[in-house]
Amino acid sequence: MFVTPAYAEETTAQPAPAAADAAATEAHGAPAAEETHTETGVAHEGGPKVFPPFDSTTFASQLLWLVITFGLFYLLMQKVIAPRIGGILEDRKSRISKDLNEAASLKKEADLAVETYEKELAQAKAKANTIASEAREAAKGKAAAERAAVEAELTKKVTEAEGRIAEIKAKAFADVGTIATETASAVVERLIGGSVAPADVAAAVASAKQEG
Amino acid sequence: MSNDPTHQFLIQKIVPLNVGGYDVSFTNASLFMVATVAVASGFLYFSSSSRSLIPGRSQSLAEMSYEFIANMLREGAGSHGMKFFPMVFSLFMFVLTANLLGMVPYFFTVTSQIIVTFALALFVIGTVIVYGFYKHGLGFLNLFVPSGVPGALLPLVVAIEVISFLSRPISLSVRLFANLLAGHITLKVFAGFVASLGALGALGVGGAVLPLIMTVALTGLEFLVAFLQAYVFAVLTCMYLNDAVHPGGH
Numbered sequence: 207m208f209v210t211p212a213y214a215e216e217t218t219a220q221p222a223p224a225a226a227d228a229a230a231t232e233a234h235g236a237p238a239a240e241e242t243h244t245e246t247g248v249a250h251e252g253g254p255k256v257f258p259p260f261d262s263t264t265f266a267s268q269l270l271w272l273v274i275t276f277g278l279f280y281l282l283m284q285k286v287i288a289p290r291i292g293g294i295l296e297d298r299k300s301r302i303s304k305d306l307n308e309a310a311s312l313k314k315e316a317d318l319a320v321e322t323y324e325k326e327l328a329q330a331k332a333k334a335n336t337i338a339s340e341a342r343e344a345a346k347g348k349a350a351a352e353r354a355a356v357e358a359e360l361t362k363k364v365t366e367a368e369g370r371i372a373e374i375k376a377k378a379f380a381d382v383g384t385i386a387t388e389t390a391s392a393v394v395e396r397l398i399g400g401s402v403a404p405a406d407v408a409a410a411v412a413s414a415k416q417e418g
Numbered sequence: 419m420s421n422d423p424t425h426q427f428l429i430q431k432i433v434p435l436n437v438g439g440y441d442v443s444f445t446n447a448s449l450f451m452v453a454t455v456a457v458a459s460g461f462l463y464f465s466s467s468s469r470s471l472i473p474g475r476s477q478s479l480a481e482m483s484y485e486f487i488a489n490m491l492r493e494g495a496g497s498h499g500m501k502f503f504p505m506v507f508s509l510f511m512f513v514l515t516a517n518l519l520g521m522v523p524y525f526f527t528v529t530s531q532i533i534v535t536f537a538l539a540l541f542v543i544g545t546v547i548v549y550g551f552y553k554h555g556l557g558f559l560n561l562f563v564p565s566g567v568p569g570a571l572l573p574l575v576v577a578i579e580v581i582s583f584l585s586r587p588i589s590l591s592v593r594l595f596a597n598l599l600a601g602h603i604t605l606k607v608f609a610g611f612v613a614s615l616g617a618l619g620a621l622g623v624g625g626a627v628l629p630l631i632m633t634v635a636l637t638g639l640e641f642l643v644a645f646l647q648a649y650v651f652a653v654l655t656c657m658y659l660n661d662a663v664h665p666g667g668h
Contacts, residue, residue: 257424257427258424258427258428258429259427259530259531259532259533259595259599260532261429263441264429264441264445264447264531264533265533266440266441266442267429267435267440267441267442267443267444267445267447267448268429268445268447268448268531268533268534268537269533269537270440270442271442271444271445271447271448271451271452272451272533272534272537272538273537274451275448275451275452275454275455276451276455276508276512276538278455279455279458279459279508279511279512280504280505280508282459282463283459283462283504283507283508283511284504284508286463287459287462287463287466287507288484288503288504288507290466290469291462291466291480291481291484292484293469294466294469294470294473294477294481295481295484295485297469297471298471301471
């Protein structure tokens with residue numbers, strides 16, 4: 207046991223492991239502190255020490271505990287952790303895709319609404335234009351009619367006024383003869399100091415009027 | 419405390435047990451296996467227990483590791499490989515947690531024991547073989563016969579394929595074990611230089627600065643290695659599982 211320790215396989219097969227183990231542990235434990243070794247640590251000249259990772263006396267224990275711990279770990283991963291984290295990721299993925307779908311459908315709705323709005327807006331504009339042009343036409347017609355009426359009235363008034371002016375003018379012209387005759391007879395009376403027959407004066411005024 | 423760089427890998431019994439002639443004592447290695455499982459499952463369990471739609475920090479981390487492995491497995495072994503998710507995920511989390519716990523001073527590194535990494539690698543290869551034969555019967559052996567190889571070369575190619583398949587558990591386990599072991603020994607050696615040089619007096623203290631810087635740098639490197647080796651272990655597991663799921667798919 208102590209003499210040929212470097213090769214692990216031999217020691218595992220030893221039939222009395224309990225005693226061997228105890229001895230081996232002692233061999234590793236105590237003297238390790240003081241001895242100096244090469245980096246590989248393998249005892250060359252039949253030293254009592256094997257390089258620890260190649261010490262096959264520890265293999266059974268390590269294997270057993272590895273199987274226990276790693277087995278438990280594997281089970282925990284398989285039964286709990288992997289489904290759980292996978293579930294979280296799956297939930298998030300489905301949530302995101304659901305939200306994206308919802309957003310897409312909302313966008314479609316919004317687009318539709320915009321389209322309808324634009325259509326209605328165009329219709330309303332067209333309608334407003336018709337109404338406006340109709341109103342304009344109506345207003346134009348009404349204004350024209352009113353203007354015509356006002357113009358007719360004005361023309362009538364002008365004609366009446368002209369008639370009256372002509373009347374006044376004629377009357378004034380008629381009065382001119384009388385005034386001229388009276389003035390002329392007054393002038394003549396002062397000039398010659400006697401009265402003149404009004405008929406003569408009228409004749410003279412009439413002749414002067416003819417000339418003038 | 420010892421200056422022996424291999425002392426940290428020593429298995430020490432805590433509760434001696436002997437069942438059927440086998441020494442199955444509860445040792446420091448067992449303790450740290452339990453700690454690894456407790457830390458990893460505790461973290462995953464409590465961080466995901468609120469099941470919030472909008473994750474907090476720890477839930478994000480748990481989800482990130484889940485999706486990390488899920489993507490790795492989907493890319494490596496296709497959607498049929500997803501049934502192996504719990505296996506790859508627990509392997510990755512176990513190795514990663516064990517590696518990271520090993521970075522704590524005075525803690526035992528579970529994955530620096532060849533028997534542990536070899537057992538994990540055998541678990542992977544065993545799953546590949548069992549599932550491969552269960553699913554494809556003898557068709558699983560197509561794995562060793564790549565299509566499009568000329569008949570004369572076929573025996574040689576098949577021999578190479580068989581050897582490469584058989585060497586997988588060895589390479590898978592030795593890679594993880596050796597990386598962790600070498601890293602921890604290097605750290606210990608450089609840190610030991612600091613202590614022994616520092617004991618030499620003023621000049622020694624000056625000289626100890628260099629290994630101290632190395633130790634700090636190596637510690638960073640070891641954290642990287644701790645993650646990287648867990649990642650590599652998981653990626654290779656996915657690739658090997660791909661052979662079980664699609665044996666003809668070379």
